[in-house]
Amino acid sequence: MKEVLMxxxxxxKGSVGNTGLWRTLKPVINYEKCTKCFIxxxxxxxxxxxxxxxxxxxxxxxxGCGICANECPVKAxxxxxxx
Amino acid sequence: MGIVNILGKKEILMPGxxxxxxxxLALGLRYALKALGENTILIVPACCTSIVLGPYPKxxxxxxxxxxxxxxxxxxxxxxxxxxxxxxxxxxxxxxWAGDGGTVDIGIQALSGAAERxxxxxxxxxxxxxxxxxxxxxxxxxxxxxxxxxxxxxxKEPKKFLPLIVASHNVPYVATASIAYPQxxxxxLKKASSIKGFKYIHLHTPCPPGWRFPSDKTVEVAxxxxxxxxxxxxxxxxxxxxxxxxxxxxxxxxxxxPIEKYISIQGRFKHISKEELEKIKEDVDKxxxxxxxxxxxENIEKQ
Ligand code: SF4
Ligand code: SF4
Ligand code: SF4
Numbered sequence: 001m002k003e004v005l006m007x008x009x010x011x012x013k014g015s016v017g018n019t020g021l022w023r024t025l026k027p028v029i030n031y032e033k034c035t036k037c038f039i040x041x042x043x044x045x046x047x048x049x050x051x052x053x054x055x056x057x058x059x060x061x062x063x064g065c066g067i068c069a070n071e072c073p074v075k076a077x078x079x080x081x082x083x
Numbered sequence: 084m085g086i087v088n089i090l091g092k093k094e095i096l097m098p099g100x101x102x103x104x105x106x107x108l109a110l111g112l113r114y115a116l117k118a119l120g121e122n123t124i125l126i127v128p129a130c131c132t133s134i135v136l137g138p139y140p141k142x143x144x145x146x147x148x149x150x151x152x153x154x155x156x157x158x159x160x161x162x163x164x165x166x167x168x169x170x171x172x173x174x175x176x177x178x179x180w181a182g183d184g185g186t187v188d189i190g191i192q193a194l195s196g197a198a199e200r201x202x203x204x205x206x207x208x209x210x211x212x213x214x215x216x217x218x219x220x221x222x223x224x225x226x227x228x229x230x231x232x233x234x235x236x237x238x239k240e241p242k243k244f245l246p247l248i249v250a251s252h253n254v255p256y257v258a259t260a261s262i263a264y265p266q267x268x269x270x271x272l273k274k275a276s277s278i279k280g281f282k283y284i285h286l287h288t289p290c291p292p293g294w295r296f297p298s299d300k301t302v303e304v305a306x307x308x309x310x311x312x313x314x315x316x317x318x319x320x321x322x323x324x325x326x327x328x329x330x331x332x333x334x335x336x337x338x339x340x341p342i343e344k345y346i347s348i349q350g351r352f353k354h355i356s357k358e359e360l361e362k363i364k365e366d367v368d369k370x371x372x373x374x375x376x377x378x379x380x381e382n383i384e385k386q
Binding site for chain 2: 009010012014016019020037044046047048051060062063064066069071
């Protein structure tokens with residue numbers, strides 16, 4: 001049988017690299033305030049927050065959109081300027 | 084951990100994909116893949132998602148994707164579902180994931196055909212209310228008076244409301260959803276996946292660059308669309324319409340938030356006059372009226 005070349009793309013984290021480099025503002029969780037409700041995890045469009053025993057942000061990929069900070073019911077996430 | 088268990092931890096849409104910061108469709112796709120699981124094939128016509136899926140040889144999602152021309156998504160999915168049926172595979176979700184341009188304008192003919200034949204597919208239209216990928220040109224789904232690059236003074240025509248057009252094909256399931264209410268969306272997806280035949284879900288997905296609002300407001304804008312009554316959550320199962328989520332309590336107009344709250348947060352409505360605002364309100368009232376009529380008619384028939 002003739003060989004057929006199949007152009008298949010494979011699932012990869014960071015399909016366009018470390019999108020964390022896009023960030024101008026960085027979300028930082030204040031764990032003293034955080035109630036572990038995981039609303040930030042639910043609404044992160046990037047899936048850049050891990051639901052461990054507390055929410056953990058993956059800074060390699062977080063684009064700094066700020067949705068997590070905007071949606072956090074106790075304002076436990078601060079958006080800090082990247083330097 | 085309640086919501087984590089409801090939504091599920093597994094991420095099939097992977098981080099580090101090319102969606103814009105705060106992208107509504109990316110959030111919607113993340114939810115959809117959580118609900119439908121890995122036994123899913125996505126059929127994607129040209130739209131923002133074609134980019135979000137990542138550049139070859141990498142893919143941003145852990146399911147097979149078939150990229151297809153604008154007009155052909157529903158017919159491709161129909162063929163695929165027929166083939167899977169012949170192979171005896173009834174455990175796979177064949178899902179069209181298409182933007183509003185590829186659905187309400189360019190894809191409507193294939194969509195209507197598949198709906199008429201009652202092909203066993205789930206068609207999800209994510210509605211960012213314009214051709215965002217090519218530079219914010221107006222689509223049939225752009226609402227009245229919204230700015231786009233081709234309607235610089237605001238669109239003159241009202242939004243084409245596709246869910247009711249699809250419903251008039253007598254398909255088993257039609258629903259609307261919003262990224263601000265993931266539990267509602269996920270319930271609808273799971274229901275759709277359990278029904279044989281043509282299922283249609285129209286998902287409201289705000290877009291920060293296209294609607295001209297800051298990227299942290301995406302969920303807030305989506306929520307305001309529902310709470311002001313501009314976007315109405317419902318499902319139509321075998322011809323019966325049922326309001327869902329917060330929309331259940333918004334039939335009484337006085338319970339809705341003022342539409343200004345939704346309009347003023349978005350730059351695409353910055354230019355509108357008082358008269359134009361009234362016209363937008365009129366459109367919303369009309370849609371509610373139609374939906375209420377639709378539901379009561381069905382309810383009367385059932386009695
Ligand atoms: S939304 Fe706020 S309180 Fe809830 S888990 Fe996230 S940081 Fe903590
Ligand atoms: S800033 Fe945006 S991308 Fe980053 S963790 Fe928050 S919601 Fe996710
Ligand atoms: S243009 Fe809008 S819909 Fe398209 S990827 Fe960007 S935010 Fe998402």
